[in-house]
Amino acid sequence: MTSERERAYHHGDLRRVILDAALDVIATNGPGALSLRDLARRAGVSHAAPAHHFKDRTGLLTAVAAEGYALFADALAGAPDLRERGVAYVRFAATHPAHFRVMFQPDLHRTDDPDLLAARARATEALREGVADLPPAGRGEDDRLAGVAAWSLAHGFATLLLSGALTDAMEGRDPEEAFRSLAGLIFTAEGRGGG
Amino acid sequence: MTSERERAYHHGDLRRVILDAALDVIATNGPGALSLRDLARRAGVSHAAPAHHFKDRTGLLTAVAAEGYALFADALAGAPDLRERGVAYVRFAATHPAHFRVMFQPDLHRTDDPDLLAARARATEALREGVADLPPAGRGEDDRLAGVAAWSLAHGFATLLLSGALTDAMEGRDPEEAFRSLAGLIFTAEGRGGG
DNA sequence: CCGGCATCTAGTCATTGACAAGTTCAGGCG
């Protein structure tokens, strides 16, 4: 049975295999359930193999976060306006729950990692661009607050969604669509915006 | 031989001591850094003492979450209107970061724990009351969405705050006050009041 | 053919969570 599938040494792309397995575990059972040895077993390699690619457990999570920010930046880039960028934010969280969760838990990864910083800078830039086309509210102070508000709204929705807190609040409804109308409710209609 | 300070057996309130130590660790280094043995060492008891009060590591975190929801419900109860309830939401997160973080990570605790469920129900009720005094927007569907929106806004702000993502967006500014004006920006009609 | 190098293996150690069994203490009851 040890045919060409397992070519022993030089696995081919062990790094990716480990990463994918890690994402699977994190999405299912959370980052706490992550075990390097378990991942090694899944990949059919020795218990120390992952360490060569990621150094650490923290190193693995750092790689996850970095990849997450990169994908995140790409996901945000395509959106035409602020609202769709928010939708993209939510969609990313729903599509890449493991990445998302690790990204926003700084104590899980090494925050000074160069790759991570670069990817995060890209994502931040994408977010800023999105906020740029907010209707000019007033003074610059309010603009900044409005940006934080938009960010908070999308992030809160995404976070609650992943934590399962919204499951009964919107039974079987499509999260993206829900957020879209929710954002319309707030950001478009002037006058009684919040109503 | 051991002086009266440490009355050996029957520590007095070991449960609370362990809980407080746990909260300290979680707030500082995150839930992943939590070690029952470490907590035992801090409290000056044997390595198995915590298990008697919390059964498990998960049991300890469940207790943290339950306590968190109880405190949360109390914190929300005092607020006069929706906006102030949001402020209370943010304040709770800032004041009880460890509780907050554990509360919204279901894979950390036992979600079927009776105490947890009871406390969470109280908190949920307090949240619902807050949403109830939203201006009636239109149909019930929109009302529900508006509630989710308010919740998302507060939760997102609180979460981003705790993850440190807002640190440079609001340098040295008081988070509560920032959220208050932010919420005013969005939820009050046209008067984008004092920022 | 050979040497360097990244990749992976094998072995080891301290730490941890979980469990089992024993010990200490307080309070109730005869």
Place this chain on the structure above:
DNA sequence: CGCCTGAACTTGTCAATGACTAGATGCCGG
């Protein structure tokens, strides 16, 4: 007073894990 029951805590132990070290393996260029 003496016993006894149960809660609180200790001691001992085991498997699993993260991290480290040294060594084996195979690819690639010269």
